[in-house]
Each structure stands twice: as C-alpha cells, then as structure tokens.
Amino acid sequence: MPENRDFVKGSGTRDKILKTATKLFSELGYKGASVRKIASEVGIRESALYNHFKNKEEIFLEVAKEIFSSPFSISEEEIRELARRGKPFLQKFTMQYKMLTFDKRNENMFRLLMIELLQNQELREQFMSEFHQKNIKLLSEGFFIMMQNSLIRSADPMIAAYEYLSTLFYIRLQVTLLRFDNNSTNTLATQFEKHLDFFWESIRSE
Amino acid sequence: MPENRDFVKGSGTRDKILKTATKLFSELGYKGASVRKIASEVGIRESALYNHFKNKEEIFLEVAKEIFSSPFSISEEEIRELARRGKPFLQKFTMQYKMLTFDKRNENMFRLLMIELLQNQELREQFMSEFHQKNIKLLSEGFFIMMQNSLIRSADPMIAAYEYLSTLFYIRLQVTLLRFDNNSTNTLATQFEKHLDFFWESIRSE
C-alpha cells in the first residue's frame, strides 16, 4: 500500500495533531486554538507536540494547505460536453458545490477559511485565486459555450459566472453559520436547486 | 444642542475608547485587539479604561451594536412608489448598498462582522435577522409589487430577493478583502452596476 498523504486517515501522532488542530482552528480561530488545547485534546503534553512541529504557525500552515485542495472533479472535456447541453452543466457544478457545502471535512475547512480570512493575507490571496477566480473561469467557459450554441441569451460570460457563483457562496456561508449553532438547514436544503432553476430561467434562450 | 449618542463624534474618553476599539477589533479581531493595545492607542493606562467599561466584553458588545445600525433609508412609502416603476427600485437599493460598502465607517464594521461572525453566536443571529432577513423582506416587497404590475416575470419574490442580495453581499466581501490589503478595487467598482443590469435583464418582462 502506498503511503497516505491525507492526514485525516493517518494514525500517527502527527496526523492526530493535524486532525485535532483542524477542528479547533475552525471552531476557535488561530488565537483561540492554543497549543495547550490542541495538545490536551490529542492526549499529549505541549512539549511532545514540538517534536512534530517547529511551532504553532507551522501547524496552522499545514492545516490551511488543505483548505483549497478540494477542487471540482470536472475535466475540460466534461465541461465542454456538459455545456453543449446547457443546464446539465450548471446542474453538475451546483451539485458538486452542494456536496462540498454539506461535507463534514470541507465544512470545517470553510469555517477555518471564514474565520481567518481577515486575519491572514496569504489566505485572502488564495481565496481570490483558488476560490474565486478558478470557479469564475470554469463557469465562464461553460456559459461561453452555451452562448455559442444559443442555449442562453447573449451576455458577458464573466458576469454571468460572477452572478451564479456569488449566490452559491452565500448559500454556503449561511449553511455553515446555521450548522455551527446546530440550527436546522431545512429551509436552505433546497436553496441550491432553487438557485439553479431561477438562474436558468433567467438566462436561457426563449 | 442635544447630546450626541453616536460615539464617533464624541470627544470624551469613553467615546475615544469605543472609536479606537472599533478600529482595532476590525483589524485584529477580538483576541488580537488587547485591552493593552486599545488603552495605549487611546493614550491612557489599562486601569483607566476600566473606569469606563466593566471589562473587555462590554467594550466589544458596545462596538458590535453599531454593526447593524446602518439600515437603508427607504420608507415603506418609497418602496411602493419606486417598485411600481420597476428598475428604479433596484437602482436605489443597489446604490445605497454600494455606498455602505465604500463608506469608511461601515467598512470597518463589516470587517468586524466578518472577523467575528464565526466566533460569536449573538453576532451570527443578528447577522441572520438584521442583515439577511431584513434585506430579503425589503427586496421581496419590491419584487412582489413589480410582479403585480407585470414589470418582471412571475417568480417567487423571496427567491428573487435572495438571488439579488447574495451577489451584493459577495461584491461587498470582495471589496472589503481587497481594501484590507490596499489593493485596487477598480475591477469591482462597476460590479454593482453590472449586477443591477444583468439581473434586471434577467427578470424584466419582455
């Protein structure tokens, strides 16, 4: 069996530290998640923790790496194929986004992102490039193809992408906030589908 | 002259503390903005600060109060009047939102909101009710009237409101992030107008 780089499934102390740190950082933020709390929850002393990481910052950076490592599994090929059919492209994108939103692991990462977004410049830059621009690019390509095939009305593909993405993000944020307080997300459960339908109705050709 | 409840313009030490605390909380977060830093920047000792506030939490809550106290200045009357004319309603709403986004004081408050959103349950609840639901209600009313007057296509007014608001929020977030790093917001400067136009084109009757 090849070595497992995904620390979630790891069993060593180092992996345990990263797993615990992820949880605590995403609940308490960088400052709130003290080395003491992390070590305690892992079940070791702070000094033992320093055998695995140089300092707290190194733990955080290792954890933060994971935030943007869950890209969509859509190939260029698939984009073109789906976009030529119109709505199925948006459907695929939306459902993948919904899955990420409700996935426990990604939920923690998104929390961490939101908590540290205004405290960490590198995170902001990565948010802009990995979260925003990457998705805008992907969506734009899809919309562009749809326009070429006259499936949707003529418009700036980038604007359409921006409009579509922004609502997905807002839903995700709301879901994250509600789940943080263990509130029901019933009213938001179908919001992704409503968004998809409303938007498609807004942009499809007559 | 009547007493001034708005601590921004106040001149007493208490007001100075609140003003400084607002700035530091919105830049460093709750934990990062220590009582020491606040007192130091105000120009007094920590102990002197405790003559004005019971503790740090009390300062924060006083500051946080302001976050949601900048509602739109649109009366019920005006909503109906503008909505009957269609696009002007959205125009008015959008421009007010844009003004808040670029207003220095509100920018700080929005930063603070984003920083502490996942650290403070009360803030989350207020965000949902004061930020989200209030705007959804206002926009829904407008869309409902437009539909009654056949200015826009038939749809769920709440969904339309959700779609419209979410993009405004996303633009605001991006602007806030860019300005935090002193990056140019040139590309986003016209995003509000683009959103308005795209959306109106999406929903207006043929």
Added chain:
DNA sequence: GTCTATATTTGGATAGAC
C-alpha cells in the same frame, strides 16, 4: 479619572530525564 503597582491566568516554547 488617571496613575503606579501588582495579582493572576494563559499561552508559546525549551531543557533535560526517561
């Protein structure tokens, strides 16, 4: 209302025994 001085806690990090 502000100061100095101080109590107390928490947090990051290291030394050295096992």
Added chain:
DNA sequence: GTCTATCCAAATATAGAC
C-alpha cells in the same frame, strides 16, 4: 517520542494613591 519542570511574555483585571 513523551514526560516533568520551568521560563518568559502577554493579557485581563484590581487596589489604592493622587
């Protein structure tokens, strides 16, 4: 690799003089 013991800095908060 983990432990105990310890150091040091920073943070919240209070007491009492002026």
